[in-house]
Amino acid sequence: MEHVPLKDIAQATGVSVSTVSRVMTHHPGISEATRSKVLAAAREMRYSPHGAARSLSTNKSMTVAFLSYRRPVSTQLVTASSDQSGVLEVLEAAGYSLLIAGISDDELRKPRELRILRQQRVDGLILEGPTLSAGFVQELVNMGMPVVHVDGLSGVSGLDIVLHENERGAEEITHHLVRSSGRKRIVFISGPSHWISSAERRRGYENAMRAHELEPRVIMFEDTTTDIGVEAARTTFEKYPDADAIVAVNDAVAIGFIGEARRLGVNVPHDMAVTGFDDISWAAHSHPTLTTMRTFPSEMGRQAATRLLELLSRPGEKPAPLTIRVGVELVRRESCGTTDS
Structure with missing residues (x-):
């Protein structure tokens, strides 16, 4: 089998790239009709998630989670704009799958109880928005999980952040x-x-x-x-x-x-x-x-995914955290x- 970009499957089925990603990562909330249509197209196009083989050889899940709390996920952050890749495209190009999930009130109080960490092994996290508590984010960082926070909040040490100017x-x-x-x-x-x-x-x-x-x-x-x-x-x-x-x-x-x-x-x-x-x-x-x-949300997403991939490529290291700025107009x-x- 050959690697087929998710955007090709999305175009063939008339759904978004993020919907295709959710089907491929067994995300709940997708109708059975949509799931069947996407999977049928994937089989016809001989799609193979090329991260799977790498997962076996590297002991990585080749999966990144994108988490938000009490706010809708920005599709502009996750997917491409007309002229700029977002989170999904950058991760896909590196062989990673993306899981998108919300955080419950209970999980916010107890980060170690995150379903996405207990039920689905992930290699790193991209967090969105300032509504997350500093204590929650700090505990994730302290767990040693590679984390990048887009539009974050103050009071967290050792955290890579992507912000507007x-x-x-x-x-x-x-x-x-x-x-x-x-x-x-x-x-x-x-x-x-x-x-x-x-x-x-x-x-x-x-x-x-x-x-x-x-x-x-x-x-x-x-x-x-x-x-x-x-x-x-x-x-x-x-x-x-x-x-x-x-x-x-x-x-x-x-x-x-x-x-x-x-x-x-x-x-x-x-x-x-x-x-x-x-x-x-x-x-x-x-x-x-x-x-x-x-x-420019897509650029923020691209920067966040690029930085997370850099952190994932340096296991065991603790590079100095970066604050990355994206311009405004x-x-x-x-x-x-x-x-x-």
């Missing part, structure tokens, strides 16, 4: 509000301080405000959802009624804020400019369209009063 991005978008939109009474809507992305974006905002000799104004919340954006709008209008701009920690908060502002009779951007961070799909379709910092739209041409 959060501070630079927030600083740039705040400068834009001052220089291009003439805003001066700018409020930052922050997430939890122990989330690295939130803390760094706040720092970038504060750096820019001080550079313009303006007073930073920060309102902190314990989550970063659209519902938080609604609450943030009400809090802002009560606490800072003279505010003329908002730098939201992410797009979800910004979109929730804009919706509530409109309900309360505040015109965005005439009365108040609003910006986000991430450039999620809603950002280009909100009303008004959202000025934001574009991030300002996208000017209607919500700040100026747009890209």
